Amino acid sequence: xxxxxxxxxxxxxxxxxxxxxxxxxxxxxxxxxxxxxxxxxxxxxxxxxxxxxxxxxxxxxxxxxxxxxxxxxxxxxxxxxxxxxxxxxxxxxxxxxxxxxxxxxxxxxxxxxxxxxxxxxxxxxxxxxxxxxxxxxxxxxxxxxxxxxxxxxxxxxxxxxxxxxxxxxxxxxxxxxxxxxxxxxxxxxxxxxxxxxxxxxxxxxxxxxxxxxxxxxxxxxxxxxxxxxxxxxxxxxxxxxxxxxxxxxxxxxxxxxxxxxxxxxxxxxxxxxxxxxxxxxxxxxxxxxxxxxxxxxxxxxxxxxxxxxxxxxxxxxxxxxxxxxxxxxxxxxxxxxxxxxxxxxxxxxxxxxxxxxxxxxxxxxxxxxxx
Amino acid sequence: xxxxxxxxxxxxxxxxxxxxxxxxxxxxxxxxxxxxxxxxxxxxxxxxxxxxxxxxxxxxxxxxxxxxxxxxxxxxxxxxxxxxxxxxxxxxxxxxxxxxxxxxxxxxxxxxxxxxxxxxxxxxxxxxxxxxxxxxxxxxxxxxxxxxxxxxxxxxxxxxxxxxxxxxxxxxxxxxxxxxxxxxxxxxxxxxxxxxxxxxxxxxxxxxxxxxxxxxxxxxxxxxxxxxxxxxxxxxxxxxxxxxxxxxxxxxxxxxxxxxxxxxxxxxxxxxxxxxxxxxxxxxxxxxxxx
Amino acid sequence: xxxxxxxxxxxxxxxxxxxxxxxxxxxxxxxxxxxxxxxxxxxxxxxxxxxxxxxxxxxxxxxxxxxxxxxxxxxxxxxxxxxxxxxxxxxxxxxxxxxxxxxxxxxxxxxxxxxxxxxxxxxxxxxxxxxxxxxxxxxxxxxxxxxxxxxxxxxxxxxxxxxxxxxxxxxxxxxxxxxxxxxxxxxxxxxxxxxxxxxxxxxxxxxxxxxxxxxxxx
Numbered sequence: 104x105x106x107x108x109x110x111x112x113x114x115x116x117x118x119x120x121x122x123x124x125x126x127x128x129x130x131x132x133x134x135x136x137x138x139x140x141x142x143x144x145x146x147x148x149x150x151x152x153x154x155x156x157x158x159x160x161x162x163x164x165x166x167x168x169x170x171x172x173x174x175x176x177x178x179x180x181x182x183x184x185x186x187x188x189x190x191x192x193x194x195x196x197x198x199x200x201x202x203x204x205x206x207x208x209x210x211x212x213x214x215x216x217x218x219x220x221x222x223x224x225x226x227x228x229x230x231x232x233x234x235x236x237x238x239x240x241x242x243x244x245x246x247x248x249x250x251x252x253x254x255x256x257x258x259x260x261x262x263x264x265x266x267x268x269x270x271x272x273x274x275x276x277x278x279x280x281x282x283x284x285x286x287x288x289x290x291x292x293x294x295x296x297x298x299x300x301x302x303x304x305x306x307x308x309x310x311x312x313x314x315x316x317x318x319x320x321x322x323x324x325x326x327x328x329x330x331x332x333x334x335x336x337x338x339x340x341x342x343x344x345x346x347x348x349x350x351x352x353x354x355x356x357x358x359x360x361x362x363x364x365x366x367x368x369x370x371x372x373x374x375x376x377x378x379x380x381x382x383x384x385x386x387x388x389x390x391x392x393x394x395x396x397x398x399x400x401x402x403x404x405x406x407x408x409x410x411x412x413x414x415x416x417x418x419x420x421x422x423x424x425x426x427x428x429x430x431x432x433x434x435x436x437x438x439x440x441x442x443x444x445x446x447x448x449x450x451x452x453x454x455x456x457x458x459x460x461x462x463x464x465x466x467x468x469x470x471x472x473x474x
Numbered sequence: 475x476x477x478x479x480x481x482x483x484x485x486x487x488x489x490x491x492x493x494x495x496x497x498x499x500x501x502x503x504x505x506x507x508x509x510x511x512x513x514x515x516x517x518x519x520x521x522x523x524x525x526x527x528x529x530x531x532x533x534x535x536x537x538x539x540x541x542x543x544x545x546x547x548x549x550x551x552x553x554x555x556x557x558x559x560x561x562x563x564x565x566x567x568x569x570x571x572x573x574x575x576x577x578x579x580x581x582x583x584x585x586x587x588x589x590x591x592x593x594x595x596x597x598x599x600x601x602x603x604x605x606x607x608x609x610x611x612x613x614x615x616x617x618x619x620x621x622x623x624x625x626x627x628x629x630x631x632x633x634x635x636x637x638x639x640x641x642x643x644x645x646x647x648x649x650x651x652x653x654x655x656x657x658x659x660x661x662x663x664x665x666x667x668x669x670x671x672x673x674x675x676x677x678x679x680x681x682x683x684x685x686x687x688x689x690x691x692x693x694x695x696x697x698x699x700x701x702x703x704x705x706x707x708x709x710x711x712x713x714x715x716x717x718x719x720x721x722x723x724x725x726x727x728x729x730x731x732x733x734x735x736x737x738x739x740x741x742x743x744x745x746x747x748x749x750x751x752x753x754x755x756x757x758x759x760x761x762x763x764x765x
Numbered sequence: 766x767x768x769x770x771x772x773x774x775x776x777x778x779x780x781x782x783x784x785x786x787x788x789x790x791x792x793x794x795x796x797x798x799x800x801x802x803x804x805x806x807x808x809x810x811x812x813x814x815x816x817x818x819x820x821x822x823x824x825x826x827x828x829x830x831x832x833x834x835x836x837x838x839x840x841x842x843x844x845x846x847x848x849x850x851x852x853x854x855x856x857x858x859x860x861x862x863x864x865x866x867x868x869x870x871x872x873x874x875x876x877x878x879x880x881x882x883x884x885x886x887x888x889x890x891x892x893x894x895x896x897x898x899x900x901x902x903x904x905x906x907x908x909x910x911x912x913x914x915x916x917x918x919x920x921x922x923x924x925x926x927x928x929x930x931x932x933x934x935x936x937x938x939x940x941x942x943x944x945x946x947x948x949x950x951x952x953x954x955x956x957x958x959x960x961x962x963x964x965x966x967x968x969x970x971x972x973x974x975x976x977x978x979x980x981x982x983x
Contacts, residue, residue: 121481137481153936155906176481188484267802294851294933296801296963322936325966368941370970376942380892380909651856654816655914659870659921660844663836669869673860 112182113141114284114316115165119177120188122157122164126172132385134160136340137177139410142316144284147308149331149348150320151365153381157340158320162289164188165318166206167195182284201232205283207307209290211274215262221248221273222258225280232281251276252306268299272306279310286311288319292326304330324369328352336362339382339392344414358419361393391417494750501746508740512559515552524548524707532726542728545721550714550729554736557709562740564621564710565690568628572690573683575629576636581675583637584644585667595641598634606631610693611702619705624697628690636682643675684748688741695737711737766792767813767925767957772822774805774812781820782808786981788959790925792827795951795958797968800978807851807929810961814846814927827924844874847918847956851930853910857902863888863913864898870921887916891946908939915943919950926951928960932967944971 122135134157142148152158163169165179165187179187181203190199200206208214216224225244229235235243245255253272262270271291278286288307292300304319304326311317321327327334327348334351336344336359344351344359357363364377379396382388388395394404399418408415527547535542541550583594601609610627617623647653648671656666691711697703698712706713711733718729767790775781783805790796800806811817813824818834825831832839850856857866867887868880888898891912902910911931918926926947932940948971951958962968968975 119481121483123483153906153938154908154934174483174485176483294802294930297965298801324937365937368937370941370964370967374941374944374970376892376940376945377938378892380894380897383896651850651852652858654811654814655848655850655856655917656858656869656873657835658814658816658843658846658848659873659917660840661869661873665873666836670858674858 111144113143114146114182115179115318116141117165117177117179120161120164120179121176122160122169123174124170124172125174126385130385133340133387134384135164136387138337138342139177140335140342140345142285142318144316145311145313146333147311147317147319147331148333148335149327150318150335150337150342151322151324151327152337153365154322155381155384156337157384158337159289161337162287162318162320165287166200166204167192201228201278201281201283203281203283204285204287205278205281207278207286207288207291208274209293211262211267211270214274214277215270217262220259220261221253221265221276224273225258225276228277228280247276247280248273250279251310267295268302271295271299271303275303275306275310284315286315286317288317288321290321291319292321292323297325300326301329324366325371336365339387340384341392341415342410343393343416344419345410346413358414359393359416360397360399360418364396391415494753497746498750501743501750504739504743505747508558508562508743511555512562515555516559519552532721532729534726535728541732542726544714544718544729550732553709553714554711554732557711557714557733558736558740560621560704560708560710561691561694561712561737562687564624564628564694564704565687568625568632568690568694569683569686571625571629572632572686573636573679576633576682577640577675577679579633580637580640581644581667581672584641584648585663585671587645587648591641594637598637601631602634606634607693607696610697611700614697614702619703621704621708624694624703627697628693631693632686632690636679636686639682640675640679643678644671647671647674681748681751684751685745688745691737691741766790766825766827767959768823768825769809769813770823770825772809772812772819772824774808774817774819774822776808783982785822787822788813788976788981790957790959792924792957793951793955794974795960795972797972797975798959798961798978798981799965799968799975800961800963802963804978804982806961806978810848810927810929810959813959814848814925815843816848840874844870844921845924847921847923847926849911849915849918849926849928849931851933853907853914853934854902856914857910859902862899862901863893863905863910866902866913867898867916867920870917874921883920884916887920888913890919890950891916892942908935911935911939911943912946915946919946922954924954924956926956926958926960928958928962930962931960933962933964940967 118139120135120138121133124132124134126132138161140148150158150161160169164173164175167187167190169175175188177188181187183203185194185199185203187195187199187204215221222241222244225247226240229240229243229247230237233243244258248255248258251272253269253276257265257269262273265273286307291307292303295303300323307317307319308330317330319327319330331348334344334346334348335342336357338361344357344362346357351357351362352366357366361377367373368376377396382392382395389407390405391397391400391408394400397404401418403417406417408417525548527543529547530539530543531547532545533539533543533547539549539551541554544550544553579594579598583591610631613627613630614623617626653666653670656670661669694703694710695712695715698710699716701716704710704713706717714733715730715737718733722730769786769788772786773781773784775783786809788796788798788809798806798809808817812819812834815824815831815834815838823830826842826845829842831842858869861869864880864884867884871877871880871883884898885895888895893909893912893916897905897909905913911934915931928947932943935943944967947958950956958972960968960972965975
């Protein structure tokens with residue numbers, strides 16, 4: 104579905120992006136580890152995962168909005184070679200946010216200034232980003248509103264006088280003004296009604312069009328299915344699967360056991376939760392972080408799986424035969440989760456199975472981080 | 475891969491705290507120095523701040539008397555330290571009393587709501603409608619000059635703002651779903667107030683108390699300056715400035731300047747620390763790790 | 766049986782958010798209440814759980830009319846309801862550890878003697894591991910915190926559960942886990958459920974019957 108011409112650089116190329124937080128006592132919390140993906144113009148990528156898996160941290164890293172105790176590694180390069188991770192605050196504020204990366208916020212009500220009308224906020228952004236002369240500000244604001252299907256006769260209202268859907272459109276209108284090639288939507292549908300979710304993501308799809316790229320971060324799989332061409336699944340700070348949306352939601356289905364579990368938990372599917380809870384980002388196991396909850400876990404899972412062919416799993420659907428491991432692998436390492444209610448036991452079992460592994464051969468792309 | 479070679483980490487996040495850190499450190503150093511001075515100097519030095527030396531009256535600052543001497547030859551540095559001790563004590567006690575009254579009244583108004591709330595807040599409005607220096611003067615005037623009337627006067631005029639802050643905070647906490655959950659769990663009114671509401675407002679109340687110390691010191695100084703506060707022989711920052719008025723007209727600046735600085739600098743330092751505390755109190759809506 | 770009879774309620778005098786709404790939940794029944802945001806379904810849920818005093822109408826719980834609302838409701842009636850709200854961050858006292866949060870209803874009812882085991886039992890029911898119990902709300906994720914809130918709602922063994930958009934902020938797996946926790950509790954105790962939400966697929970899957978707000982309000 105990618106519409107970029109051959110050879111054109113991707114709108115966003117994320118290579119080995121990692122984020123960790125320095126905590127008291129010299130501890131580190133690894134919120135994002137070695138994320139890599141790229142986005143071409145016209146592409147819509149949904150990054151999905153449980154709360155606390157690090158997906159919002161990844162978004163904040165791309166916008167340069169991490170708190171002070173955060174450290175990053177790797178790079179996130181825009182088509183003009185700007186590295187979002189290396190750029191200083193001045194550059195981010197003047198040249199990137201709004202101009203190259205537009206943010207569609209999680210909570211439009213909090214994103215809009217409550218004491219000012221929508222038009223005054225649109226006009227301010229238009230003036231800042233486009234340097235529009237004062238005389239034509241109003242016209243530009245109306246144009247911006249129309250692009251986001253925000254009714255022009257509501258422009259002089261304050262945010263609290265708008266319905267949830269209109270507030271979302273107002274926030275989207277703000278995000279679109281700078282005509283940024285990359286749109287970043289952080290949980291744009293949280294707390295919205297199903298109808299409104301569908302309308303919001305349809306509008307986001309429309310705004311992405313053929314010229315922009317969209318990165319949508321969400322825990323709402325239905326919204327992701329509706330909008331995305333590609334799905335990236337994040338677990339415990341790592342992207343464990345990245346696949347075409349059609350395959351992912353279609354008959355082939357996800358290949359990573361976690362992604363399969365996540366889809367299986369949907370009420371329109373089997374409605375069966377994944378047993379256990381995600382591991383702590385401050386105490387990640389040596390190997391595959393999902394092993395303690397995984398029905399396929401085996402001794403192999405003590406080593407960190409590498410993202411190959413879009414999936415990072417020793418026992419992925421396609422990789423079962425190739426890896427030479429039997430599919431079931433029950434009881435191999437004590438890290439096998441029981442079907443129901445065995446969360447505590449499974450977590451303990453996995454905690455005990457963290458023996459050190461011998462280092463594996465180095466992989467390519469060691470250059471990440473020196474952009 | 476991240477496990478094999480540790481990636482090249484770089485610190486992220488904006489360093490915008492440098493002036494703030496500087497401010498906090500300066501405030502902390504001054505507050506610490508002031509605290510040590512008022513606590514340690516009187517017992518250690520054992521000099522008589524009241525020692526009159528008419529031969530050395532109104533001397534400008536010198537090595538022997540770094541702050542100079544007053545009109546009866548008393549050493550001003552020593553008088554300032556003793557004065558600060560009295561003023562801080564008055565300010566501290568008054569602030570604590572005012573905070574306790576204000577918190578109790580505000581919490582009661584917020585927790586009970588309805589008629590109690592309306593009655594209490596009308597009372598607060600009534601008190602606030604009188605300029606509080608005037609009210610303070612009125613209260614002091616009813617007693618003989620001394621430390622306690624000043625403490626009472628300052629405390630009784632300053633609990634109003636705390637009551638307002640605490641009430642507003644209690645009202646906002648009371649509307650939280652966690653209070654609903656507590657009620658549904660069978661918690662009594664008292665339990666909700668003591669276990670869920672009060673702990674939520676105590677940091678705010680504590681902050682209000684610290685912020686009130688400088689204010690109370692200024693009030694003590696103002697009352698004493700007007701001759702209504704502490705008796706003139708008792709060195710407080712207010713009485714020092716007051717008794718220096720005469721010499722200022724004669725061109726002797728030091729008896730006014732140094733006590734004045736002693737009012738301003740320590741109180742600003744305390745306010746600076748309180749400001750830092752206030753920044754820390756900003757509620758963390760999202761989790762600490764932004765997860 | 767939980768009967769809501771001609772409930773009119775709101776937050777300002779003369780401006781009712783809901784007017785004349787009636788709804789009945791049979792013992793052991795689960796009813797999903799489906800409606801768009803802002804329609805007043807949360808207000809109805811709060812009235813049902815005796816947390817908001819209606820301007821008019823009656824709430825009858827197992828044959829006894831509600832004696833009052835909030836603190837005025839008799840403790841036995843209040844604690845007959847377990848409530849779970851949409852936003853775990855706002856539903857948890859930020860100063861309590863998760864263990865204290867779950868044990869709070871026991872302590873509020875003078876049953877301080879039994880928490881430790883009970884807390885562990887109910888934490889396990891909602892899939893909370895023990896290492897999380899010592900943490901405070903800002904140290905856990907939304908999903909983990911909501912699990913604790915569900916445990917808190919269940920720990921007094923209420924006969925009725927009111928879940929107001931319980932899973933709106935949660936991912937698919939946590940949603941399924943919490944719904945399963947609630948359902949296994951209901952199978953065991955025969956408690957009735959009023960689940961308020963806007964996700965039709967979820968409520969249809971979860972509840973015995975789903976009521977559309979528009980049919981109630983007409």
